[in-house]
Amino acid sequence: MNISTRRTTFLEECGVGPLWVRRYAVPYQEIVQIEYAPLETVAPLVPVVATVEPITPTVVTPVLSQIPAVDDMMTAWDNAPSSVPAVIVAAPKLDLHNAAADAVALKANIATMDWRQLKAAVAECTQCGLCHGREHTVFGVGDESAKWLFIGEGPGREEDRQGEPFVGPAGKLLDNMLASVGVKRGENAYIANIVKCRSTDDNGRDRTPSAEEVAACLPYLQRQIALIQPTVLVALGKTAALSLLALDPTTPVSTLRGTVHRYAGLPLVVTYHPAYLLRKPSEKAKAWDDLCLALRCYAPAAE
Ligand code: SF4
Numbered sequence: 001m002n003i004s005t006r007r008t009t010f011l012e013e014c015g016v017g018p019l020w021v022r023r024y025a026v027p028y029q030e031i032v033q034i035e036y037a038p039l040e041t042v043a044p045l046v047p048v049v050a051t052v053e054p055i056t057p058t059v060v061t062p063v064l065s066q067i068p069a070v071d072d073m074m075t076a077w078d079n080a081p082s083s084v085p086a087v088i089v090a091a092p093k094l095d096l097h098n099a100a101a102d103a104v105a106l107k108a109n110i111a112t113m114d115w116r117q118l119k120a121a122v123a124e125c126t127q128c129g130l131c132h133g134r135e136h137t138v139f140g141v142g143d144e145s146a147k148w149l150f151i152g153e154g155p156g157r158e159e160d161r162q163g164e165p166f167v168g169p170a171g172k173l174l175d176n177m178l179a180s181v182g183v184k185r186g187e188n189a190y191i192a193n194i195v196k197c198r199s200t201d202d203n204g205r206d207r208t209p210s211a212e213e214v215a216a217c218l219p220y221l222q223r224q225i226a227l228i229q230p231t232v233l234v235a236l237g238k239t240a241a242l243s244l245l246a247l248d249p250t251t252p253v254s255t256l257r258g259t260v261h262r263y264a265g266l267p268l269v270v271t272y273h274p275a276y277l278l279r280k281p282s283e284k285a286k287a288w289d290d291l292c293l294a295l296r297c298y299a300p301a302a303e
Contacts, residue, residue, distance in 0.1 A: 103127075103216075106127070106219070107219045110219040110220060110222075110223050111219070111222070111223060111226070113223055114227070115144060115227060118139075118220065118223055118224070118227070119139055121220070122137050122139050122196050122220055123137050123139070125137065125196070125197075125217075125220075127216040127217070128195075128197075128212065128213045128216035128217065129213070130195060130197035130198065130199050130209070130213055130217075131197055133197070133198065133200055134160055134197040134198055135160045135161055135163075135198075136155075136160055136161070136162070136163035137163070137196045137197055138154075138155040138159050138160065138163055138164060138165050138193060138196055138197070138198075139163075139192075139196060139220075140165060140190060140191060140192035140193070140224060141164050141165060141185065141186070141190070141191055142185055142186055142189050142190030142191050142192075143186055143187055143188055143189060143190055144190065144227065144228060145228065145229075146183075146187075146188050146189050146190040146228055146230055147188055147230055147231040147232065147298060148178075148181070148183050148188060148189040148190070148230060148231070148232060148234065148294075148298065149189075149190050149191075149192065149224075149225065149228055149230035149232070149233050149234070150174065150178070150189065150190070150191045150192075150234045150236055151191075151192055151193065151194065151221070151233060151234065151235050151236060151240045151244070152165060152166060152191070152192075152193045152194070152236045152237065152240055152273065153193060153194055153195070153208070153209070153236075153237055153238075153239035153240055153273065154193045154194055154195035154196070154197070154198065154199055154209055154239070155193060155195075155196070155197065155198045156168075156198065156206050156275075157198070157206065159198070160197075160198035165191050165192065165193050166191055166274070169278055170273075170274040170275040170278060171274070173274040173277060173278060174191070174236070174274045177274065177287065177291060180288070180291060181291050181294065181295055181298075190224075190228055190230065192221055192224055193221075193240075194209065194214055194217065194218065194221060194239055194240055194243045194244075195209045195213055195214060195217040196217055196220060197217075199213060208239055209239065211249075214239075214243045218243065222264070225263075225264055225266070226264075230266065231266070231267075231297070231298050232266065232267050232268075232269065232294050232297045232298045233263055233266055233267065233268040233269070234268075234269050234270075234271060234290075234291070234294050235268060235269070235270045235271070236271060236272070236273045236274065237253065237272060237273025237275075237276060238251075238252075238253045238273070240273075241253060241256050241270040244261075244263045244268060245261055245263070245268070253270060253272065256270040257270055257271065257286065257289075257290055258289070258290075258293065260293065260297055267294075267297040269290055269291075269293050269294040269297065270290065271286075271287045271290035271291065271294075272286065272287050272290075
């Protein structure tokens with residue numbers, strides 16, 4: 001028995017079989033000598049060319065240029081057939097820049113006026129809405145070289161009618177207050193207001209002037225102060241005090257009393273408005289204290 005037969009018999013006895021045998025052997029030389037077809041014999045790849053339609057460029061017109069002018073648009077609206085008539089309310093042309101510039105220019109102009117020019121300017125003034133409801137402007141009254149300047153809020157009904165500040169019962173009380181410090185209307189005392197025209201609400205009742213109305217009118221008072229050159233200022237009531245001191249509208253007058261403030265370099269004393277004192281006579285003693293404080297400011301300058 002040759003080796004191959006014996007190996008087969010051995011494997012069969014072990015249960016491994018049948019043994020698969022290649023029918024013929026491939027010589028080594030045949031394996032390594034496989035010839036490949038030369039590259040040039042391979043059919044060249046045909047490039048795929050996509051056919052794309054040329055794109056025609058679109059000219060885009062800037063959007064803004066497509067918006068018609070306002071006048072053209074309004075005309076188009078007017079001409080457009082419609083069952084509902086178009087109602088176009090033209091908005092008022094606001095030129096805030098020019099308005100602000102005008103206000104600055106006017107203020108500068110007021111600051112150069114003499115008494116005659118100033119009175120004429122106030123009489124003709126339309127700088128705020130209060131001009132529409134007034135009967136008279138109330139410029140102020142008194143000694144134009146006075147050392148005491150009393151400043152109230154603005155004219156009420158009677159003042160508007162007569163063109164003079166502090167008339168009626170409140171005016172009488174103020175006259176008494178002036179007398180207590182040794183002055184009187186027209187003699188070493190001048191009486192003016194923060195605003196020169198009466199401010200009223202929709203029902204025709206007196207109201208506090210707005211911040212805008214105060215700002216519009218204040219240059220007139222500032223010029224009055226510059227022309228009078230008083231020694232002491234007395235603010236009568238909340239509106240006068242807060243407007244001059246540029247304080248928050250919620251500031252109570254009571255917190256401003258008893259202190260010498262300054263306005264335009266001058267001492268300023270705050271006290272209650274005579275109309276308030278008429279409603280609350282118990283506060284008159286405090287007003288007297290305030291006038292004594294003002295007297296202390298005035299006395300050194302008077303010596
Ligand atoms: S309140 Fe003063 S600013 Fe207003 S219209 Fe009268 S004067 Fe002019």
